[in-house]
Amino acid sequence: METVTEILRKVGATVTFRNGTVTVNAARVRNFRAAQLSRKNRLPVLAIAPLLHRLGRAEVPYVGADRPWVRLGAPRDRDGVAGDNLGARPVDFHLSALRKMGARIVVTRDSYKARAKRLHGTTIALPYPSVGATETVLLASVLADGITTIKNAAGEPEVVDLISCLQKMGALIELDTNRVIRVEGVKKLHGTEHRVIPDRMEAAAFAVLAVATKGNILVRDAEAKHLITFLNALRKVGGEYRVEKNGIRFFRTGPLKPYAIETAPHPGFMTHRGRGALHQKPLSIRGWRLFPQHCHSWSHSFEGGRDICTRYPRRACTPCCCTYRERKISHFRH
Template identity: 50%
Template sequence: MGLTSDEIIINGGRPLKGRIEVRGAKNLATKAMVAALLGQSTSLLRNVPNISDVRVVAGLLALHGVQITKGDTPGDYYLDPSRVESAHMADIDAHAGSSRIPILFCGPLLHRLGEAFIPDLGGCRIGDRPIDFHLDALRKFGAVVEKLPSGIRMTAPNGLHGADIELPYPSVGATEQVLLTSVLAEGTTELKNAAIEPEIMDLIAILQKMGAIINVEPNRVIFIEGVEELHGYKHSAIFDRNEAASWAAAALATEGDIFVGGARQEEMMTFLNIFRKVGGAFEIEDDGIRFYHPGGELKPVVIETDVHPGFMTDWQQPLVVALTKANGVSTIHETVYENRFGFTDALNKMGADIVVYKDGLEGYKRRVARRDFEQAAVITGPTPLKGADVEVPDLRGGFSHLIAALTAEGQSTVSNVGIISRGYEDFIGKLRQLGADFVFEA
């Protein structure tokens, strides 16, 4: 059987070397596009990555009457919401695919139209990802939520009003929901236990540009004073720190040297500390960060994933491949998602020694309090990897499989690579730039 457009054949063992550029963060650009619904005039979002998740959101916005025009500069998107209208649930379902983005349309659509529909939500298979946080918050704003077999219908018969909301967990998605809903709600909203990721701060900056009044207080508290009207914005999206960390891990695992243009130190400090502890080296420049393997042994580490400013869950998967080369035992406590180590099955198939403890591990001197749903992975190294046929399970796990194949001795076939395009712009072109040895048919 020949190679399909969703497969890549990689000949491993070649260090990745060169320069690539990272554009705006997937986790900001898509939310900023939704925020344009709130304005009474056209918004300009710059530095938008060319990824499938952006195309999904663009399609959903178009279904609701938002006119989207690409600017002369690559990555520039003009979003005109002046003719917003309702969309059929079936159309939304067809365009959304596996994305969970439609839930964030609810607040803006309730303000603009008085109603919103969302289909069943998908996403990567890394945990239950309940939307209860979102629905509970929307109810507190005054939304009436009706669960249907095909999805969820919401109305706001009396409009939306400010609310006091405390999240049981500093969820990024739920924080975004509250921000997008509260800015036009009547009165003041107090959000406790909010997420404070850099992408959240960038979204707040966008909303402030639109005319919102938002105060970020200490201890994860955000106050939002509702205003009567918002206008469009002009904004350049923050860089994608997840993609930057993924290429950094690839440089370390392949004993390579990659300059990641567009990456910034401030948003990556926690990652940079771990990268250095493992044995990687980096150099900070004004226009990006150089990540490289300086030679010598890699060292084992203990990592506990957490919400910002902790070590991101999206960072651990690519780094695990490098840890298979470390001399000793590394442990990763996954405290954010309950099912994020499925990708390690393929690494073990390639020769890694990774044991996943589905109920986590008891430990002392933990920075992050142990959580009931957490898992742990124990990686013993060094273990040389050998080529194999593997299938991508999810976005970050998929990039980890690419790194493993690039590191491994011999040939690997990685299938279902289309998932990777959800969050990594032109990863095939970037692999070519870095000198990878592979075959891919678009």
């Protein structure tokens, strides 16, 4: 939220907080440049499309934080990567989609610079159902000329929530089968009120904390429909939960059990949840698409003497350069 607030204020919007409610007034957006931010993550890339619609130009920081292939002497990707505490992850899907919709984008050492008189609808086939890339195309297509079809789109609750918010603002968005989203561009959007969904990653983190310590934690406002795969895995490793009127209660009554987890795009098991899956028995994690720091965070999240084995099927898009295979973890840091 801090990064989003900083971006909004830099481009001219006013942001106020009161009693858990955020009010944004974007009537006076005049600055297309938010090139220097106090924190590094991939969120600024999502500001490119809205700024192009408002001002025809956008400049956001290049936030590549960790480039392992550069250290290894491998060639750098043309569009670079954007990083946060999960390490280096490519934003080329975002940039490729924006270019296909008519944006001219230049990647410099410090920033992404984009220009467009008008974005136009097209068909975007994402190589991977990326949440961020899907959100970028949604933000670009709602005000673009014509119809935009997103194939292999992400279907996470956060994407559906964004669609719901955009629809309230006047957007025309249709969810189709087989990960297809169709957007008919409109002339303008308007303000609205929207209640964001609970953070399912935070809910999963507290669930793991309760099960690992044999505690009892009520996560207020958590929604079971957003955690179906995780809740199944939690029970299989020996955890338990109970859906209550004001949230979900997590606890454990017996010993933990071994379980093999295979990560996958939603509704599969997310890589961010991997480190909390097991704390007492051998664990096998098979990653459909993993990034280096996913494994790094897992490696420090298990008690001493537990084995972590990660495997990568042939279709994995980004091989991990710090694979932990049958490695003993000697301490528990989290």
